[in-house]
Amino acid sequence: MSLRHRLGGSVPVLVAAVRNVSRAKLRSALAAAAILIGVVSIAVVGAGGEAFKSGQLQRVESQGATNVYVFPGPDREREYFTREDLAEIQETVGTTGVVATTTRDGQWHRRSDRSEQVSLNYVESAAALRAITPVARGELPSTWRRQAVVSARFASDHGLATGDRLRISTGDESVQTYRVVAVLSEPTGGVGSAEVYLPARALDDRQYDRARVLTGSADEAELTAALLREEFNERRDRLLVFELTSLLRLFTQVVNGINTFLVGIGAISLVVAGVAIANTMLMAVIRRREEIGVLRAVGYSRGAVVRILLAEAGLIGAAGATAGVVLALPAVMVANAAFLGDPLAFTPGAVGYLAAAFAFGVGISLLAGAYPAWRAANERPVDALRG
Amino acid sequence: MATADEPEPILRGQDVVREYRTGGQTVRALDGVDFAIRPAEFVAVVGPSGSGKSTLLNLLGLLDVPTSGRVELGGEDVSTFDQGRRTRTRKRDVGFIFQSYYLIPTLTALENVEVPRLLDRTPVETRERATELLERVGLGDRLDHAPDELSGGQKQRVATARALINDPNLLLADEPTGNLDRDTGDSILDLFDDLRTEQDVAVVTVTHDEYVADAADRVVRLIDGEVRG
Numbered sequence: 001m002s003l004r005h006r007l008g009g010s011v012p013v014l015v016a017a018v019r020n021v022s023r024a025k026l027r028s029a030l031a032a033a034a035i036l037i038g039v040v041s042i043a044v045v046g047a048g049g050e051a052f053k054s055g056q057l058q059r060v061e062s063q064g065a066t067n068v069y070v071f072p073g074p075d076r077e078r079e080y081f082t083r084e085d086l087a088e089i090q091e092t093v094g095t096t097g098v099v100a101t102t103t104r105d106g107q108w109h110r111r112s113d114r115s116e117q118v119s120l121n122y123v124e125s126a127a128a129l130r131a132i133t134p135v136a137r138g139e140l141p142s143t144w145r146r147q148a149v150v151s152a153r154f155a156s157d158h159g160l161a162t163g164d165r166l167r168i169s170t171g172d173e174s175v176q177t178y179r180v181v182a183v184l185s186e187p188t189g190g191v192g193s194a195e196v197y198l199p200a201r202a203l204d205d206r207q208y209d210r211a212r213v214l215t216g217s218a219d220e221a222e223l224t225a226a227l228l229r230e231e232f233n234e235r236r237d238r239l240l241v242f243e244l245t246s247l248l249r250l251f252t253q254v255v256n257g258i259n260t261f262l263v264g265i266g267a268i269s270l271v272v273a274g275v276a277i278a279n280t281m282l283m284a285v286i287r288r289r290e291e292i293g294v295l296r297a298v299g300y301s302r303g304a305v306v307r308i309l310l311a312e313a314g315l316i317g318a319a320g321a322t323a324g325v326v327l328a329l330p331a332v333m334v335a336n337a338a339f340l341g342d343p344l345a346f347t348p349g350a351v352g353y354l355a356a357a358f359a360f361g362v363g364i365s366l367l368a369g370a371y372p373a374w375r376a377a378n379e380r381p382v383d384a385l386r387g
Numbered sequence: 388m389a390t391a392d393e394p395e396p397i398l399r400g401q402d403v404v405r406e407y408r409t410g411g412q413t414v415r416a417l418d419g420v421d422f423a424i425r426p427a428e429f430v431a432v433v434g435p436s437g438s439g440k441s442t443l444l445n446l447l448g449l450l451d452v453p454t455s456g457r458v459e460l461g462g463e464d465v466s467t468f469d470q471g472r473r474t475r476t477r478k479r480d481v482g483f484i485f486q487s488y489y490l491i492p493t494l495t496a497l498e499n500v501e502v503p504r505l506l507d508r509t510p511v512e513t514r515e516r517a518t519e520l521l522e523r524v525g526l527g528d529r530l531d532h533a534p535d536e537l538s539g540g541q542k543q544r545v546a547t548a549r550a551l552i553n554d555p556n557l558l559l560a561d562e563p564t565g566n567l568d569r570d571t572g573d574s575i576l577d578l579f580d581d582l583r584t585e586q587d588v589a590v591v592t593v594t595h596d597e598y599v600a601d602a603a604d605r606v607v608r609l610i611d612g613e614v615r616g
Contacts (some may be wrong), residue, residue, distance in 0.1 A: 003512075005510050005514065006510055006511065008510060009509065010512075011503050012416065012506045012507070012508060012510075013506065016505060016506075019493065019494070022493075025494045127503070174512075204477025289492055290489055291489060294485065294502075296474070297448065297477065297483050297485075298477070298478065298483060298503035298549070299474055299477050299553065300474070300506065301471060301474045304506055368446075380451075381450050382445050382450045382451050385450075385485065386441075386491075
């Protein structure tokens with residue numbers, strides 16, 4: 001007496017179901033394949049979408065979700081901020097730091113006969129620069145006049161080091177010489193990044209094209225933005241106020257919406273798979289009509305017949321769903337690697353989608369098996385055996 | 388019909404009527420039949436097709452209930468049993484040998500015999516019993532053969548072993564020798580005799596075969612749903 005036989009004896013319904021499913025291998029496999037397709041589409045779209053979303057969220061958050069970006073609004077007379085405007089903003093936000101910057105295009109005169117364009121960012125003070133971007137190498141002077149700070153990429157692209165001199169001009173102005181005193185650490189992408197940072201006092205006009213309010217948290221940034229909008233934009237749009245938290249929320253909403261829509265399409269394919277299972281099971285109970293009649297005659301209860309047939313549908317569903325999750329995993333890992341930098345960085349949402357896809361696949365199969373099972377169990381054995 | 392020294396019947400029917408409705412018409416398949424099946428008895432039911440033989444067999448096997456009249460099992464009216472109880476009673480007391488055997492084609496002879504007890508969670512005992520029964524019907528060397536590897540007589544014997552796996556008191560056989568040659572038919576009839584003498588199993592068979600009818604203790608002739616002669 002084999003161990004397998006003894007073990008099988010404790011789950012006889014499953015044994016009977018396995019026997020029956022393997023009798024119509026091709027039909028069972030096709031029904032399972034339909035479930036597989038549905039599960040793969042839900043799992044890949046759902047879990048991949050989650051990876052994309054959290055990847056993008058991480059990126060956006062790393063670029064200053066605690067900041068509020070303020071630009072001159074369309075209803076202003078001037079397209080820049082003056083120091084008075086900045087004072088007004090500062091008054092509204094209280095003790096929170098405000099950093100005003102100006103971006104310009106400049107010419108870098110590498111040699112007397114050659115110049116190239118660089119992006120310049122004028123910042124008020126060394127402290128302000130430190131507040132908006134970390135410094136990797138070098139020291140910023142307390143009084144910032146003739147010194148320049150360069151981005152890490154700019155420094156490495158052009159072989160610049162601290163102590164080098166940069167000859168820079170803007171517009172019609174004459175060439176000024178700055179000494180490189182510090183290099184920023186990468187990455188310094190995001191809003192208002194530039195190649196070369198210069199002191200605001202080097203600007204003649206002291207006109208600022210943007211300001212950044214530095215708050216302590218994403219929530220505080222949202223509150224501050226609301227405060228600024230309320231103060232300045234009650235009747236006219238004097239300021240354009242951006243903060244990433246509300247953008248993040250919007251982004252999350254949009255991505256969730258798209259994801260739900262796509263997962264919904266995947267779910268429809270699972271429902272179609274359920275129809276395939278119902279069809280397979282219905283064919284099985286019609287083909288096995290007499291056999292089921294015999295089972296009822298020899299003492300199988302209606303409940304036992306239902307359990308065996310539901311187990312068959314469940315087995316087909318579980319086989320398809322398992323294969324689907326196994327196939328979906330590498331695809332989700334590719335998405336994890338692409339969006340989160342680590343193939344194993346499964347987010348809770350992604351794991352949820354994988355589990356839900358599996359559960360939905362099995363659940364739909366059981367649901368699809370219910371009617372055929374009920375029908376088979378309720379046929380009178382006398383009718384089934386009459387032929 | 389019953390006398391004092393005869394044992395109590397396993398199954399008794401009184402004025403049993405069974406009607407079917409087909410296409411707006413009511414067909415009376417059994418028209419007031421009385422019967423009693425006693426332990427170890429061999430009863431042959433004969434009659435032309437449409438005379439109600441199969442209907443009677445279904446009623447005896449608790450697969451069906453009468454439209455009127457009583458079918459009693461151990462003194463209880465079976466029409467008061469619910470579906471579950473009828474099923475359990477069928478399993479405990481009745482063994483069926485179907486005319487076309489109805490073996491499951493993908494299972495071996497041994498597994499087919501085990502089917503009625505598959506859900507009992509006693510795999511070891513069931514296997515022992517099934518093996519013993521197949522050996523008894525002379526198929527000890529065919530345990531692992533699929534039905535399509537067996538001859539008609541061998542299938543019949545597998546079906547008989549399956550009917551016996553739950554130790555029934557009543558064995559119902561629909562044309563048990565119908566498709567068999569005389570020798571094979573004889574071996575089936577011998578097996579019935581053994582079961583009756585050893586285990587007091589009552590055998591009721593529906594047959595067209597006069598040879599089987601001659602071997603029976605009692606012959607019930609059905610014509611147009613009534614017992615004649």
